Amino acid sequence: PHMSNQVLLFLIVGKNEPLYEAEIHKRGSTGNSDAVARQSYFVLHSSLDLVEKSAWVTQNMYLKVVDKVNQQYVSTFLTAGNIKFVLLHPGRNEESIKNFFYDVHELYVKLSMNPFYHYDTPITSKEFDKRVKAVARRYLS
Amino acid sequence: LYSELVQYHQNRVDSIGELERRLESSGYQVGLKVLELITYRNREYKREIRIMNILQFVSTQVWKALFGKNADSLERSIDNADEFMIVDYEPLTSTFVSVPADFGQLSVDAYMSGIVAGVLTGAGFSARVTAHSVALEEGEHSFGSNNNALSGGASSLPPRKEKAVFLVKFAPEVLERDAAMDR
Numbered sequence: 001p002h003m004s005n006q007v008l009l010f011l012i013v014g015k016n017e018p019l020y021e022a023e024i025h026k027r028g029s030t031g032n033s034d035a036v037a038r039q040s041y042f043v044l045h046s047s048l049d050l051v052e053k054s055a056w057v058t059q060n061m062y063l064k065v066v067d068k069v070n071q072q073y074v075s076t077f078l079t080a081g082n083i084k085f086v087l088l089h090p091g092r093n094e095e096s097i098k099n100f101f102y103d104v105h106e107l108y109v110k111l112s113m114n115p116f117y118h119y120d121t122p123i124t125s126k127e128f129d130k131r132v133k134a135v136a137r138r139y140l141s
Numbered sequence: 142l143y144s145e146l147v148q149y150h151q152n153r154v155d156s157i158g159e160l161e162r163r164l165e166s167s168g169y170q171v172g173l174k175v176l177e178l179i180t181y182r183n184r185e186y187k188r189e190i191r192i193m194n195i196l197q198f199v200s201t202q203v204w205k206a207l208f209g210k211n212a213d214s215l216e217r218s219i220d221n222a223d224e225f226m227i228v229d230y231e232p233l234t235s236t237f238v239s240v241p242a243d244f245g246q247l248s249v250d251a252y253m254s255g256i257v258a259g260v261l262t263g264a265g266f267s268a269r270v271t272a273h274s275v276a277l278e279e280g281e282h283s284f285g286s287n288n289n290a291l292s293g294g295a296s297s298l299p300p301r302k303e304k305a306v307f308l309v310k311f312a313p314e315v316l317e318r319d320a321a322m323d324r
Contacts, residue, residue: 055188055190055265056190056322058190059187059190060188061186062186078188079177079180080176080181080188080189080264081176081177081263082264102186105181106181108177109177109181112173112174112177112178113178118170119170119173
């Protein structure tokens, strides 16, 4: 089945498991299907090995595109604590994606300062979710 | 505030070892957060990927953020390739906490060890960090070459007889990864 190019998938991945996920719908898209979501997770999961390798080759936090599957690209950003921001997206748009990652990074650091949030655990904050989606709308839709 | 933290734990433990472990564990969580915060504030969007650089990050930037000064020195063990030492002649956490006679070996530097371990392990350099009090050798500089932010120089404190040494022992895979980068 043809992969929708209307939906982007954003994951925050810790050492062993995803900590957060968000689907971002481009303007005018008719909505998501489960098939898209399932395929997307599969793509992202197999890209993580490549992210791991890239992590020790460069000091950059923004790793740009690390993998490509079908017509989808996988871009990544690593925090100082090696928490991975992973975005599955249809087109190359480095500047927008970089800005998206930078703003999400700021939100992540603020979340980290909350004494009730522990490193490398699932992110359940609704406020965080709301703000990430607002950032996504600003740069990615 | 720190002495509150120590006293809070002191009332809930029945051995010195337990107190040290709890302090270390609290420190570890702080280290993880400090790593992200300092890096973010630098606004360079770079991570450290070499052992020497992450150790320098700890002994300068982390120390400065927490104590207002750099650590006094960073050394490599001659005997063990996986060991490094961060030395502080006036560690904040034990300078102002007096140790009652019956506590013996109590070292609140366990908290600082935890912080260092949190920063290193969070950054991908898995390490065990332990704090040691080492007697100063004759003639060894007992006041750091950097200004102590609190006393503004020397003398309101009695001269130190010991320095704090934070011993960092990296996991083998960290050494291997770092060595491979030289090739």
